[in-house]
Amino acid sequence: MNPHLAQLQPYPFEKLRALFAGVTPNPQYKEIKLSIGEPQHATPQFIMDALHANLLGLANYPTTQGIPALRHAIYDWCNRRYGIEVDPESEILPVNGSREALFSFAQTVIDPTRAGGTPIVVSPNPFYQIYEGAAYLAGAEPRFLNNLPDNGFAFDYGQLSDAEWARVQLFYVCSPGNPTGKVLSLADWKTLFELSDKYGFIIASDECYSEIYFDEANPPIGGLQAAKLLGRSFDRLVMFSSLSKRSNVPGMRSGFVAGDAQILKKFLLYRTYHGCAMPPPIQAASVAAWNDEAHVLDNRNQYREKFATCTPLISEVLGTGMPDASFYLWAKTPIADTEFARGLLEHYNVVALPGSFLARESQGVNPGANFIRIALVAGLDECLEASRRIREFTQQL
Secondary structure (H helix, E strand, C coil): CCHHHHHHHHHHHHHHHHCCCCCCCCCCCCCEEECCCCCCCCCCCHHHHHHHHHHHHHHCCCCCCHHHHHHHHHHHHHHHHCCCCCCCCCCCECCCHHHHHHHHHHHHHHHCCCCCCCEEEEEEEECCHHHHHHHHHHEEEEEEEEEEEHCCCCCCCHHCCCCHHHEEEEEEEEEECCCCCCCCCHHHHHHHHHHHHCCCCEEEECCCCCCCCCCCCCHHHCCCHHHHHHHHHHHCCEEEEECCHCCCHHCCCEEEECHHHHHHHHHHHHHHHHHCCCCCCHHHHHHHHHCHHHHHHHHHHHHHHHHHHHHHHHHHHHCCCCCCCCCEEECCCCCCHHHHHHHHHHHCECCCCCCCCCCCCCECCCCCCEEEECCCCCCCCHHHHHHHHHHHHHCCC
């Protein structure tokens, strides 16, 4: 067996099942699940139609690089959304969802034989647990930079010494952040680029929540967009994007990576052997999805209404505010987050995720402790009802 498998921790939802063992939810309430970041808005009909219309493609082996129509649809979207030019032939690669790509990317770029000691992979903290697993299974050591409310959930780069930065080979950044909703500013990107220039590490920019935001005039800035605005190339920079949240198709497992052509050339080689080409019907449906913005605007409008309605109710008791973007509320709990989650399920049949399950202790702190992640992914009525129950439960503590 791969010895690194022993380093993997249980996934947050495994921990949640264990936490809830023996809890009997109050039968007076219907379950409302706000724990998992799974979009529950309806999948647009035209995407399903495109999928159905192309089922004959199942008779063909797909290419790992994807069909030209898909890469060009992604190019057009990047140009519309970010004002950037990415070469469809060398700087874009379709992937089976950002999760799969974020994991396999580390297996491609980490060099455990490089002189200087065990490679380091830097991750935000709290974080998407794929970053940690990808680091361990690539033979690297994950290091976590705490994102705390005291400094607006920004990175404190001083948590690593110069000697440690010299061992960093990969830096995962998530903007908008999961679970904090933090969006990196252009100044934030500039600082991160300067560190990459100094120490030579690769930046993996996880942007799967980029299309869930609240101000149409100020969409979140992307990593490649920031590079262009700062007059930089895409060297050592790869962005990861997905249709799951943007288009409400998490089961389609469709996304893309874009950026440094030399890195993507090696990533394509890895993926060719990995056997993870996107099925032809999914590629066709993805073309349709990337080419349409009307359904994305409707999706944002639904989230905007839910956040405007629910955030004030939860804020009254948990002090949370609107995130910069994404569909999570990151709310501080008056008791231990695990106790809060158990009590909320037992008394009001609402499922939320303890924040400590999304973080690791670093610098003597678990930055997810005494927080819960509330995913406003259900319909407006359910989210409103859940918000009322959360408020009532908290008031009774």
